[in-house]
Amino acid sequence: MVARIVLLGPPGAGKGTHAKFLNKKYGIAHVSTGDILRANIAEGTPLGQKAKAYVESGQLVPDDLIIEMVRARLSEKDTQNGYILDGFPRTVEQAKALETMLEKIKSKINLVINFAADDGIVVERLCGRRVCPNCNANYHIKNIPPKKAGICDDCSSSLIQRKDDHEATILDRLKVYHERTKPLIEFYQSRGLVRTVNGNATIDVLQAELAKHIDSV
Numbered sequence: 001m002v003a004r005i006v007l008l009g010p011p012g013a014g015k016g017t018h019a020k021f022l023n024k025k026y027g028i029a030h031v032s033t034g035d036i037l038r039a040n041i042a043e044g045t046p047l048g049q050k051a052k053a054y055v056e057s058g059q060l061v062p063d064d065l066i067i068e069m070v071r072a073r074l075s076e077k078d079t080q081n082g083y084i085l086d087g088f089p090r091t092v093e094q095a096k097a098l099e100t101m102l103e104k105i106k107s108k109i110n111l112v113i114n115f116a117a118d119d120g121i122v123v124e125r126l127c128g129r130r131v132c133p134n135c136n137a138n139y140h141i142k143n144i145p146p147k148k149a150g151i152c153d154d155c156s157s158s159l160i161q162r163k164d165d166h167e168a169t170i171l172d173r174l175k176v177y178h179e180r181t182k183p184l185i186e187f188y189q190s191r192g193l194v195r196t197v198n199g200n201a202t203i204d205v206l207q208a209e210l211a212k213h214i215d216s217v
């Protein structure tokens with residue numbers, strides 16, 4: 001079956017890292033709304049200009065902008081063999097809009113993976129996270145260090161710390177997660193789609209568990 005997957009969980013729970021792994025292992029398109037927004041901000045597109053202040057302060061970009069952006073991304077050809085939504089939906093309004101969008105083409109989400117991770121672990125992971133601005137690879141200064149400090153293993157670009165990965169903004173993002181995004185667990189539970197995994201676990205342990213869930217779709 002074609003896997004159409006939503007990854008839920010707080011920032012720093014490992015959604016991006018594992019979406020990249022699943023993309024490589026299964027060739028399923030990785031759709032990260034955060035990556036799309038950051039690319040638009042870097043290019044200075046009209047969407048990027050509208051989204052910049054929200055993204056940098058850890059607030060949610062308005063639903064209408066996000067829904068339109070996802071609609072356009074899901075109409076691209078590489079998503080026909082399935083996709084992993086990483087960072088979307090983040091509000092009940094977005095989840096409902098996604099459902100309506102998919103109903104129109106007789107399609108639906110068939111798996112929701114909920115990464116349950118403690119706030120303390122998430123803060124530690126995000127404070128130490130470094131990202132490649134060129135290829136979006138993720139590292140952590142202690143847990144996933146690059147081979148050469150500060151340099152991306154994959155494309156040799158200099159790694160950066162995201163503006164929203166500083167402690168005060170991380171705490172704001174967590175608050176937004178608890179208030180706006182967490183209710184989605186119940187939304188998808190009522191549709192029988194949720195598999196909860198331990199986001200505190202190591203990458204290897206989680207990779208094996210995720211593969212099991214995807215193979216069962």
Ligand code: AMP
Pocket residue numbers: 011033034035037054055056058059060061062066086087088089090091094164173
């Ligand atoms: P992420 O890379 O998923 O942590 O997203 C980074 C930031 O992009 C978030 O803190 C929001 O400002 C914005 N963002 C990403 N996805 C969404 C979404 N589905 N709805 C609203 N804002 C989003």
